[in-house]
Amino acid sequence: MKITKHRQKILDALERWFRIHQQGPTLNELCQELGMRPRQKATVQKWLQTMRDIDVQWEDHSARSLRLLRPELETPSLHISLTDTLRYLATGVVQWEKLELQKRSQIPEALRIGMSRMYLASLLRGEQAPENLPQFFDWAETSLTSWKPAQDIKYLSPEISVIEDGVVSDFAREWQVSGNDVVAQVQESVLRDVLEYCRGNQLNDAYRAFRLLIITKPTLHYSEYRQQLRLPEFQPLRELLTTLEIYVDMDKFAEDKAYHLCPRCKYVQRQRPDGTYTCCNPWCERLCATSNLQPLPAIPKEKAIDGNLVMNHVTSFIKKFL
Ligand SMILES: [Zn+2]
Numbered sequence: 001m002k003i004t005k006h007r008q009k010i011l012d013a014l015e016r017w018f019r020i021h022q023q024g025p026t027l028n029e030l031c032q033e034l035g036m037r038p039r040q041k042a043t044v045q046k047w048l049q050t051m052r053d054i055d056v057q058w059e060d061h062s063a064r065s066l067r068l069l070r071p072e073l074e075t076p077s078l079h080i081s082l083t084d085t086l087r088y089l090a091t092g093v094v095q096w097e098k099l100e101l102q103k104r105s106q107i108p109e110a111l112r113i114g115m116s117r118m119y120l121a122s123l124l125r126g127e128q129a130p131e132n133l134p135q136f137f138d139w140a141e142t143s144l145t146s147w148k149p150a151q152d153i154k155y156l157s158p159e160i161s162v163i164e165d166g167v168v169s170d171f172a173r174e175w176q177v178s179g180n181d182v183v184a185q186v187q188e189s190v191l192r193d194v195l196e197y198c199r200g201n202q203l204n205d206a207y208r209a210f211r212l213l214i215i216t217k218p219t220l221h222y223s224e225y226r227q228q229l230r231l232p233e234f235q236p237l238r239e240l241l242t243t244l245e246i247y248v249d250m251d252k253f254a255e256d257k258a259y260h261l262c263p264r265c266k267y268v269q270r271q272r273p274d275g276t277y278t279c280c281n282p283w284c285e286r287l288c289a290t291s292n293l294q295p296l297p298a299i300p301k302e303k304a305i306d307g308n309l310v311m312n313h314v315t316s317f318i319k320k321f322l
Pocket residue numbers: 262263264265266267279280281284285
C-alpha cells in the first residue's frame with residue numbers, strides 16, 4: 001500500500017496518541033487529533049477502513065479498540081522512556097563501580113530499575129536483553145547500539161559502550177544522575193533537559209509557560225493538554241515534551257480502582273495505612289489542613305481512562321516549588 005498523505009497523517013496522529021495513552025482513541029478523538037471537525041468523522045472512518053489489517057486494527061462494536069499494527073508500535077501502552085532507562089543504567093553502573101569488591105553482588109537500586117526497564121523494553125519489541133548481572137556486564141562492554149532500542153537515539157556513535165576498558169565510560173558518566181533519590185533525580189534531569197533546550201534556543205517564554213503548566217495543572221484532560229501544546233509559546237517545545245513524556249496517562253500512576261487528588265495541588269494522593277488519603281507533599285498536606293480544604297470526590301479508574309486524564313510525572317519538581 002502506498003503512503004498517501006492522509007494515511008501518514010493518521011499514523012502520525014495515532015503514534016502521538018499512544019505515546020500518552022494506553023487505550024485507543026474514539027473516532028471523535030481521532031478527528032480532534034487530526035485537527036478535523038467531528039462532522040468529518042465519516043471521512044476519517046473511510047480512511048481507516050482502507051488501512052485496516054495493514055496499519056491498524058480494531059474490534060467492531062468495541063470502544064477504544066483501535067490499535068496500530070506496525071510491529072515497533074504494537075504495544076504502545078507500555079512505551080518506556082529510553083532516556084530515563086539510560087539514566088538509570090548509567091547511574092547504576094557508576095554506583096556499582098564505587099562498591100567494595102565483596103559487595104558487588106548486590107545490585108544498586110538504579111541499576112536494578114535500569115535493567116528491568118531495559119529488559120521490559122526489549123521484551124515488548126520481541127528482542128533480547130541481558131537478564132542478569134553477568135549478562136548485563138557482557139553487554140555493557142559492547143556497543144550500546146547492540147541493544148536495539150538504543151538505535152533510536154539520534155547521533156549515537158556505534159563505538160560507544162557503557163563500560164570501556166574495564167571502567168565506566170565517559171558517556172555513562174555524563175548520563176548518570178547524582179544524589180540519593182535516584183527516581184527524583186531522573187525526574188529532575190528531565191526538567192533540566194527542557195531548561196537546557198530552552199536556554200540553547202532562546203525560548204524563555206516557552207520555559208516560563210512550561211513551568212507554569214506543570215505547577216498549575218499537574219492533572220488535566222488530554223484535550224486540554226493538546227490545546228496547551230497548540231499555544232504559540234509551546235509550539236517550539238511540542239516535540240520535546242512528547243518525547244520526554246512529561247504528561248502520561250494517569251493510569252500509569254496508581255494501581256487503585258479510584259484516584260484521589262489532593263484538593264490543593266491536584267496530584268494523586270497516597271493512601272495512609274488507615275485507608276485515608278494524604279498529599280505526597282507533607283507541606284502541602286499541612287496547608288490543606290490549615291485552610292480546611294475538603295477532599296475532592298474520587299475519580300473511578302474507568303472514568304479517568306475514558307475522560308483521558310493525563311498527569312505529569314515530575315513530582316520532585318512540584319514538591320520544591322509548591
Ligand atoms: Zn497537595
